[in-house]
Amino acid sequence: MRIVDLSSPIDAAGWEPDPLRHRVMSPAEGARHCAAEMHEHFGMRISQDDFPDGEFLNNDFLELSAHTGTHVDAPSHYGSRTVYGSGRPRNIDELPLDWFHRPGVVLDLTRRPAGTVDAEVIGGELARIGYRPNPLDIVLLHTGADQRAGTMEYFTDFVGLDGSATDFLLDLGVRVIGTDAFSLDAPFTHVVDTYRRTGDRSVLWPAHMAGRRREFCQIERLSGLAALPEPFGFTVSALPVKIKGAGAGWTRAVALLPD
Known part of the structure; x- marks a missing residue:
């Protein structure tokens, strides 16, 4: 078929009657975020440099x-x-x-x-x-x-x-x-x-x-x-x-x- x-x-680039917000977390920001979460919740110390190319997973946050x-x-x-x-x-x-x-x-x-x-x-x-x-x-x-x-x-x-x-x-x-x-x-x-x-x-x-x-x-x-x-x-x-x-x-x- x-x-x-x-x-x-x-x-988010178009006009809307209600607010539309789209925030992108880049792969580099994802690596920093993951490192911080690992330290806070598991006591594991890793840095952004520990990830390949200094990148982990991206994410998208929307308010709509x-x-x-x-x-x-x-x-x-x-x-x-x-x-x-x-x-x-x-x-x-x-x-x-x-x-x-x-x-x-x-x-x-x-x-x-x-x-x-x-x-x-x-x-x-x-x-x-x-x-x-x-x-x-x-x-x-x-x-x-x-x-x-x-x-x-x-x-x-x-x-x-x-x-x-x-x-x-x-x-x-x-x-x-x-x-x-x-x-x-x-x-x-x-x-x-x-x-x-x-x-x-x-x-x-x-x-x-x-x-x-x-x-x-x-x-x-x-x-x-x-x-x-x-x-x-x-x-x-x-x-x-x-x-x-x-x-x-x-x-x-x-x-x-x-x-």
């Missing part, structure tokens, strides 16, 4: 949000209570892994302006490509927003789903919806402006709020969806990192294509 990378990097880079939102991200199941939303470490290794279909929304699309648009795109998602298929939204990753525009200029579009996919049995944009909802500025103009509470992040009524997950900040040669006929694998009690987890999302 051929593997297509659908993940965006965690890059679980929503940095390509990640999966768990139901507990959407709120503390639900109206389904036990009433307690599941965390990222509690979800069934088979949700995240499933047949995929990608929908082209690249010609849509920033804001939201509704169920009619999603249904029309599925009709255009001649595909009806089966239960547990993973639906990916190709908005083209990944081309602006690392810039402030990435967080303000993209298209998301409204409530009707989200429910439309969930009614088909979809439990994982992915996007190459920052959010499955419209940009923050669009949401706020629409609410100020209409006073309608249903426009306040409806794609996320749907998760309080129905259990599903979102894969946000995907990349490279344009590299998929066909809109379906591939498998998506996006297993989330198992962070105990967390509302999200990073993933190295890929598409598996028949050779």
